[in-house]
Amino acid sequence: MTARLTTASYLVLGLVDLLGEASPYALKQAAADYVAPFWSLPHTQIYVQADKLVEAGLLAQEQESGGRRRRLLTITDDGKKALSEWLADPAVIPVEARDLGLLKLFFGSDVRDIGPAQISHHTERLQGYEQMKAESAGMPRGPAATLAFGIRYEQALVAFWSTLLDRRSGTNAADGQDVS
Structure with a gap:
């Protein structure tokens, strides 16, 4: 499946890559702690994007067999490639200050x-x-x-x-x- 990736998609890919392995909840926390000061994203989008990226084969998912049965996400080779291409793209979007x-x-x-x-x-x-x-x-x-x-x-x-x-x-x- 070829998914249309958005900035939110790349944000999730980047966080999974940065963390190495993460549950959607850990991604939500990391986004709030590290990215929210300069890029806002509703926390529900983290979950939506994680599912979309798993379906597209850009993230792999394993579910714990016991306990809270958290989903653990890792970035795939295709996900790393998509993230690398996005990081190398020189496109600029003007800053929108909402103060x-x-x-x-x-x-x-x-x-x-x-x-x-x-x-x-x-x-x-x-x-x-x-x-x-x-x-x-x-x-x-x-x-x-x-x-x-x-x-x-x-x-x-x-x-x-x-x-x-x-x-x-x-x-x-x-x-x-x-x-x-």
């Missing part, structure tokens, strides 16, 4: 109302990423690079909102001035 604070700012929200919560949120995420970095000796190059991006991204957002608050002390943030 509620920025949307509110765009429509005229006062930075004094929303800025402190934005700074707090992004500072917390930054601290989480920095903790991950401190605990991640020997992390593979790809995850280390995306972690570095996450740190820089959160640093930029903390700086952005802090600058808005500093420059707008007492004024509305929607006055259109440069905040760089």
